[in-house]
Amino acid sequence: MTIWVLIGILIKILVIVGITQGTVAYLILVERKIAAWAQDRIGPNRCGRTLGVPFALIQPLADGAKMLLKEDVIPKYVTKPLYLLAPWIAIVTAMIGFAVVPFGPTGPEQIIDFQLAPNVDIGILYVLAVGSLAVYGVILAGWASNNKYSFIGGLRSSAQLISYEIPLGLSILGMVLIAGSLDLSKIINWQTQKFYGIPCWGVLAQPLGFILFFTSAFAETNRLPFDLPESEQELVGGFHTEYSAMKFGMFFLGEYLHVITVSFITVILFFGGWDFPYLTYPEQTAWYWTILKVAVITIKVMIAIIFIMWIRWTLPRFRYDQLMDLAWKSMIPLALINLVATAAIVQLVRTYWS
Amino acid sequence: MRLDDPKLKKIEPPRLSLADRFFLPQVAAGLLVTGKHILDVLIKDTAITVQYPEVQHVPSPVYRGVHRLNKDEEGRPKCVACMLCATACPAHCIDIVGATAPESWPDREKYPESFVIDELRCIYCGMCEEACPVEAIELTGLYDLTGLSREEMIFDKTKLLSVFDVTRDAEPMKFTTPPPAGTGPTQALESPVS
Numbered sequence: 001m002t003i004w005v006l007i008g009i010l011i012k013i014l015v016i017v018g019i020t021q022g023t024v025a026y027l028i029l030v031e032r033k034i035a036a037w038a039q040d041r042i043g044p045n046r047c048g049r050t051l052g053v054p055f056a057l058i059q060p061l062a063d064g065a066k067m068l069l070k071e072d073v074i075p076k077y078v079t080k081p082l083y084l085l086a087p088w089i090a091i092v093t094a095m096i097g098f099a100v101v102p103f104g105p106t107g108p109e110q111i112i113d114f115q116l117a118p119n120v121d122i123g124i125l126y127v128l129a130v131g132s133l134a135v136y137g138v139i140l141a142g143w144a145s146n147n148k149y150s151f152i153g154g155l156r157s158s159a160q161l162i163s164y165e166i167p168l169g170l171s172i173l174g175m176v177l178i179a180g181s182l183d184l185s186k187i188i189n190w191q192t193q194k195f196y197g198i199p200c201w202g203v204l205a206q207p208l209g210f211i212l213f214f215t216s217a218f219a220e221t222n223r224l225p226f227d228l229p230e231s232e233q234e235l236v237g238g239f240h241t242e243y244s245a246m247k248f249g250m251f252f253l254g255e256y257l258h259v260i261t262v263s264f265i266t267v268i269l270f271f272g273g274w275d276f277p278y279l280t281y282p283e284q285t286a287w288y289w290t291i292l293k294v295a296v297i298t299i300k301v302m303i304a305i306i307f308i309m310w311i312r313w314t315l316p317r318f319r320y321d322q323l324m325d326l327a328w329k330s331m332i333p334l335a336l337i338n339l340v341a342t343a344a345i346v347q348l349v350r351t352y353w354s
Numbered sequence: 355m356r357l358d359d360p361k362l363k364k365i366e367p368p369r370l371s372l373a374d375r376f377f378l379p380q381v382a383a384g385l386l387v388t389g390k391h392i393l394d395v396l397i398k399d400t401a402i403t404v405q406y407p408e409v410q411h412v413p414s415p416v417y418r419g420v421h422r423l424n425k426d427e428e429g430r431p432k433c434v435a436c437m438l439c440a441t442a443c444p445a446h447c448i449d450i451v452g453a454t455a456p457e458s459w460p461d462r463e464k465y466p467e468s469f470v471i472d473e474l475r476c477i478y479c480g481m482c483e484e485a486c487p488v489e490a491i492e493l494t495g496l497y498d499l500t501g502l503s504r505e506e507m508i509f510d511k512t513k514l515l516s517v518f519d520v521t522r523d524a525e526p527m528k529f530t531t532p533p534p535a536g537t538g539p540t541q542a543l544e545s546p547v548s
Contacts, residue, residue, distance in 0.1 A: 037392040042403040211378070310392070314384040330376070 012116055016098060024256040025060035031309050032059075038313040067249035075145075075242055082144035087243065087250035090137030094257035097130040101264045102185045104274060104294040115185065123184040124176065127265060128169055131220055135161040137254065138222070138239045145242040153238025156228045156320065163327040164219035164226075170335035171212035174342040175202050175269050184265075188273035192281060199277040202270035208338045210270045212331055217266065219327075221258040223308065225315035228323060263304035264297075271300055411497070418478045418493040421471050421509070422517035431515060432490035435464040439482035439491050447475035448482060469511040473499060494521045 029044065036043025048058030074083065100123040102115045120126060135158060142154020176182055179190035191200050203210045219226040228238075235241070240251045267273060274280060274293035284293075318326065355362060373379045394400045404411050413419070424432045435452030453467035482491050494517060501507040509517075 034392065036403075037395040037401075038388045040391055040395060040400060040402050042395075042401045042405075310385060310388060311381075314388040315381065326377075 009116060016103075016116060017095065020095070020098065020257060020260060021253070023260060024253055025064060027256050027259065027305065028063060028252075029056065029059050030306070031312075034306065034309045035313050038310075064249075067246050067252075070245040072245040072247065077146045078242060079144040079146060082140045083242075084247075086137050086141035086144060087247045087254075088137075089140065090134060090254035091250045091257070093130050093134040093137065094254040094261065097127050097257075097261045098264075100124075100126050100184060101261065102188065102268065102273065103264065103297060104290060120183065122182045124172055124182050124187075124265070124269070127184075127261070128165070128172070131258070131261070132161065132165050134220075134254065134258065137251070141243065141251070142239040145239070147242055149235045149237070150239050150241045153228075153235045153241070157222065157239060160219055160226060160228055160323060160327075163324060164216040164331075167212050167327060167331040167335045168216035168220060170332070170339050171206075171209045171216065172269060173339050174206045174209040177339075177342050177346050178202075178205055184268050184273075188268055188275065191272040192275045194277075199272060199275065201272045201275070206270070206338070206342070208334060209342075210266075212335050212338065213269070214266060215331065216327075217262040218308070218311070219323075221262055221308075222255060223259070224312040225318050226323065227317060228320060259305060259308055260301070263301045263308065266304050267297060267300040271304075273297055273300075413495045413497055415495070417495045417497065418480045418483075420473065420494050420496040420499050420517055421476070421482070421514055422492055422494050422521055423469060423511065423514040424490050424492060424518055425515060430459065431466060431469070431511070432488050433466045433469060433486075434462045434488055434490070435466045436487065438485040438487060442481040442485035443476075444479060444481060445475045445477045447472040466511060469514060471509050471514065473507045473509055474504060496521065 033043040035041075044056040044059045047056040047062050048054075049056075051058065074080070099116045100120045138157040138161075139154045142150040142152075142157065145151070175187060179187040181187060181190075187202075191202060193200050198204065218224075232238075240248055243251065274297040276292070276296045280289065280293055280296065426432050433450075435450055437450055437452070440446075440448040440450050449468070449470040449472075450466050451468040452464045455462045455465045459465065478493065480493055483493055496517070499507075
């Protein structure tokens with residue numbers, strides 16, 4: 001019995017890793033396309049035309065082949081063990097965050113449990129913990145490169161990520177308090193109920209929490225407007241200046257995996273996960289409902305990813321002091337107020353209404 | 355200037371409203387701008403991209419690209435080897451070796467035995483064109499100037515004359531032949547000096 005569960009989990013891991021890696025490749029294409037459109041250009045549209053493939057759909061393969069086949073330069077002056085370790089930390093931490101993310105309905109009564117590590121009671125805590133491990137990849141890369149630009153990049157990254165961990169965690173706590181659980185699938189189930197006919201999505205229950213979470217999530221993914229660690233214009237490439245070929249590709253992959261994870265968490269915490277109001281309920285276990293739910297969560301995640309890219313091509317980079325001001329002077333106090341208010345209201349409701 | 359000078363104007367940084375300090379209205383406004391551009395490209399096809407090898411960019415008529423050595427009606431180079439262009443050239447990229455003109459060319463004393471332009475040194479300022487008294491050297495609209503070696507990019511007389519053959523119909527000489535009517539704001543004007 002247990003051996004079959006183990007095999008099932010292994011298959012799920014393989015499928016998920018395959019799907020996410022493939023998605024990352026195509027996300028790069030999507031990002032380039034959106035960048036082009038936002039700048040009144042067309043974007044990549046040539047690759048694969050001679051083979052009859054439209055919309056440059058082979059471009060990600062070409063990009064991947066380029067990454068793999070390029071010369072892998074290791075400068076002489078780097079601290080080699082750390083230099084080699086850093087990209088692996090970046091990609092591994094980005095990938096293991098997926099373990100507790102429910103990418104579809106979960107529970108023992110479903111035909112497939114759409115979660116790699118089911119019933120992790122501290123799901124969201126795990127995601128946060130692993131997410132903050134990713135900063136080691138950046139810092140070690142910046143340190144081991146033995147290069148001023150990389151070092152400044154790593155330094156900025158550490159300060160930024162530590163600052164933004166706080167509002168990130170605090171903004172989630174409101175949702176956790178309301179749903180009464182750290183388990184991501186329980187948080188989804190809570191959001192499927194209706195409050196006077198309105199779906200209780202997190203974004204309606206915790207609007208401030210959502211804004212704070214989404215903003216800090218940008219900082220966590222190291223993307224514009226918070227991409228200070230790599231800021232090309234000031235720091236050449238920041239922490240990955242000295243990396244080439246697939247090592248650089250791994251940082252890149254890690255960044256996009258982070259985007260996927262963040263989008264999943266956003267959708268699960270604040271947009272009801274697989275919930276489609278008045279259509280899906282946690283009790284439905286038939287296979288067609290399962291497919292529908294997976295489709296709904298996938299579409300929601302896609303929209304979130306496209307929104308993140310849209311933001312990237314809209315906002316300029318924050319200055320370092322503005323970044324710190326925003327985190328320590330605005331977001332952390334707001335998150336604290338949000339948390340205290342939510343806790344008080346939840347306590348009042350639990351005491352007097354039920 | 356002293357600090358209490360009456361002409362001194364003190365500028366305060368603009369006070370940000372609460373909304374400004376929270377960035378969100380500005381972020382929304384920015385998103386609308388980029389969103390409009392994205393949708394315009396998707397729906398109305400407003401992209402400014404030129405699909406290069408298939409669609410050629412047509413530069414403005416005053417564009418200064420590859421040089422050409424003009425020929426006269428008899429197919430001789432118009433150049434009289436007066437060295438004015440080489441003197442005017444700020445990049446020193448023109449090298450002319452003049453020689454006495456053949457007996458059969460009674461209209462001039464000299465002609466260029468060799469006329470070499472280093473297209474890599476040239477800064478495409480058009481001073482040679484301005485300096486030339488016989489309109490022998492001109493900058494064409496050819497912009498796709500490429501080569502596999504530095505030697506290849508040093509254009510000699512034959513090559514410069516062949517550029518003229520290529521561009522003869524596309525770009526009639528701006529002063530000797532008036533451009534066809536109705537070519538808009540790019541028409542050559544008559545020189546006020548002559």
